[in-house]
Amino acid sequence: MIESILIEGLIYGIMVLGVFITFRILDFADLTVDGSFPIGASIMGIFLLKGVNPFLALFVAFLGGLICGLITALIHTKLKIPGLLAGILTMTMVYSISLRIMSNRANISYLKVPTLFSKIQAMSAAFLSPDLSILFFSILVVAVILVLLNNFFTTDFGLCMGALGSNPQMIISQGMNPEIIKAVGIALSNGLVAFSGALASMYQGFADVGSGSGIAIAGLASLMIGEFIIRSNKISALTFRVILGSILYRALMYLARKYGYLIHMNPNDLKLITGLLIILSMVISKTKFRKKPSVHKAEASHA
Amino acid sequence: MLKLENISKIFAEGSPDENRALKNINLEIHEEDFVTVIGSNGAGKSTLYNVIAGTMKATSGIVSLKTKNGIKNITEDKEHIRAHYIGRIFQNPLLGTAGKMSLEDNMVICSKKGYKGLKKSLNNKTRDYFRSQLEILGMGLENRLKDNVELFSGGQRQALTLLMTLMSKPSLLLLDEHTAALDPHMAQLVMDLTKKFASDDKLTVMMITHNMNHALSYGNRLLMMDGGEIVLDIGAEEKAKLSMAEIISQFKAIKKKEIVNDQMLLQ
Numbered sequence: 001m002i003e004s005i006l007i008e009g010l011i012y013g014i015m016v017l018g019v020f021i022t023f024r025i026l027d028f029a030d031l032t033v034d035g036s037f038p039i040g041a042s043i044m045g046i047f048l049l050k051g052v053n054p055f056l057a058l059f060v061a062f063l064g065g066l067i068c069g070l071i072t073a074l075i076h077t078k079l080k081i082p083g084l085l086a087g088i089l090t091m092t093m094v095y096s097i098s099l100r101i102m103s104n105r106a107n108i109s110y111l112k113v114p115t116l117f118s119k120i121q122a123m124s125a126a127f128l129s130p131d132l133s134i135l136f137f138s139i140l141v142v143a144v145i146l147v148l149l150n151n152f153f154t155t156d157f158g159l160c161m162g163a164l165g166s167n168p169q170m171i172i173s174q175g176m177n178p179e180i181i182k183a184v185g186i187a188l189s190n191g192l193v194a195f196s197g198a199l200a201s202m203y204q205g206f207a208d209v210g211s212g213s214g215i216a217i218a219g220l221a222s223l224m225i226g227e228f229i230i231r232s233n234k235i236s237a238l239t240f241r242v243i244l245g246s247i248l249y250r251a252l253m254y255l256a257r258k259y260g261y262l263i264h265m266n267p268n269d270l271k272l273i274t275g276l277l278i279i280l281s282m283v284i285s286k287t288k289f290r291k292k293p294s295v296h297k298a299e300a301s302h303a
Numbered sequence: 304m305l306k307l308e309n310i311s312k313i314f315a316e317g318s319p320d321e322n323r324a325l326k327n328i329n330l331e332i333h334e335e336d337f338v339t340v341i342g343s344n345g346a347g348k349s350t351l352y353n354v355i356a357g358t359m360k361a362t363s364g365i366v367s368l369k370t371k372n373g374i375k376n377i378t379e380d381k382e383h384i385r386a387h388y389i390g391r392i393f394q395n396p397l398l399g400t401a402g403k404m405s406l407e408d409n410m411v412i413c414s415k416k417g418y419k420g421l422k423k424s425l426n427n428k429t430r431d432y433f434r435s436q437l438e439i440l441g442m443g444l445e446n447r448l449k450d451n452v453e454l455f456s457g458g459q460r461q462a463l464t465l466l467m468t469l470m471s472k473p474s475l476l477l478l479d480e481h482t483a484a485l486d487p488h489m490a491q492l493v494m495d496l497t498k499k500f501a502s503d504d505k506l507t508v509m510m511i512t513h514n515m516n517h518a519l520s521y522g523n524r525l526l527m528m529d530g531g532e533i534v535l536d537i538g539a540e541e542k543a544k545l546s547m548a549e550i551i552s553q554f555k556a557i558k559k560k561e562i563v564n565d566q567m568l569l570q
Binding site: 152154155156157158159160162163165166167169170171172173174175176177178180233 | 381382383384386387390391393397398399400401402403404405408409411412413416417418419420421422423424425451468471
């Protein structure tokens with residue numbers, strides 16, 4: 001039970017990292033996520049079915065998400081369509097493409113094909129329980145992604161991406177086209193989401209074209225939960241708390257599924273709960289932020 | 304240095320709301336000039352800046368600028384391309400820095416124009432360089448490299464913007480009422496810094512101001528704009544002899560009309 005929460009939290013945490021890049025770093029509300037998550041799953045599905053190396057499939061899934069992000073960025077910057085709408089457009093169009101990728105099927109079961117996870121379980125069967133081996137693998141993958149992201153966001157280009165969300169005029173004044181930096185960020189974000197979708201499909205045992213519905217909102221909820229735990233302006237803390245938030249969110253959902261019947265709740269209510277959770281988080285963080293400026297002023301005058 | 308030829312800017316051309324914001328402006332700014340620009344609201348000062356900086360494209364006319372690579376016609380260049388040669392500081396102190404990032408990160412972004420690669424320039428050597436630059440401001444910011452910029456006061460942020468804009472050595476510096484949002488003490492401090500940087504780095508500067516004292520006491524040339532035209536253009540010698548009252552009377556003489564609202568012009 002605890003292993004499955006951790007594994008889900010880690011795998012979906014990669015998706016939340018993508019949401020973090022668009023919503024927090026770029027200040028761009030990107031709903032492409034709902035489309036890039038299943039496209040990752042469908043690419044993984046068809047590749048596994050054809051017996052392609054799962055690592056290659058993961059890489060192609062990442063590229064697939066990257067392209068989804070680029071499409072949203074192009075619709076938004078070149079056609080001047082508002083970001084929210086651009087994301088929804090891509091998400092809707094990608095739904096059809098995901099179905100096409102899976103040869104017009106809505107889902108692909110991995111029951112009869114070996115996945116990356118089943119291979120890992122087989123390899124470590126002698127010394128680890130199946131759940132633990134997947135858990136260690138997930139920790140490893142997430143750790144590598146965190147290290148790469150933390151490094152990326154401390155490079156000069158990564159810093160510019162951070163500044164773009166905070167102040168686009170500054171990027172223009174420094175001789176850069178903000179559209180290009182934004183496109184790179186959105187593409188990277190959706191690449192991560194599709195990667196997460198591919199992993200999640202292997203964990204669930206099937207690729208499903210509907211697996212993306214509500215993913216952006218689940219990501220946002222995880223993100224906000226994380227922001228309650230750690231306050232910092234260090235990028236390593238910011239990305240780490242994303243993963244923590246994701247694990248906590250999955251734990252909350254698990255509890256709601258497991259003990260929800262006590263208050264006559266059933267799994268169909270989970271999306272309602274997620275939405276309410278986000279609203280609650282926003283209300284709490286708003287009241288918290290209202291107190292913040294006075295603290296800042298005091299610090300500034302002391303210096 | 305900067306040359307504007309027959310620049311016109313017409314908003315909503317052909318509609319009943321047509322507004323000729325700039326009327327056939329010809330202007331040449333020489334190297335190391337410090338030009339102050341005054342004029343009432345709606346005179347066309349900001350539009351002039353927008354056309355020079357590339358925020359807007361002129362309806363007609365040619366903008367050329369002498370850069371490190373010789374004289375360049377920049378009429379067709381977008382704002383972020385022109386930003387390689389032109390530094391601009393806005394009235395709003397928040398526009399020059401990224402508040403949610405630390406001071407050192409802000410300085411990395413501004414230390415070089417154009418796209419940055421995947422290298423990490425932030426190390427102890429660059430930190431020392433940043434500290435030495437921040438010491439020039441005399442605000443103690445050199446000890447706060449790790450602090451988020453949003454913790455600084457408006458005046459500190461504007462002084463910082465000035466410093467960071469000049470780190471990449473622009474050919475032309477446009478100041479757009481850059482002290483108007485600051486308290487008088489901070490405004491004076493930022494003006495002193497502006498003057499110091501301008502003479503130390505031999506900068507070419509244009510400064511819009513609503514502060515008549517600043518317009519008269521700083522710079523070697525004064526432009527007065529009204530109704531989209533440059534109505535007065537005087538050099539250093541003449542400027543030194545001018546008093547505030549004379550400027551107002553000159554303005555009235557040129558326009559041959561009473562200024563309805565002196566307050567708007569002079570604050």
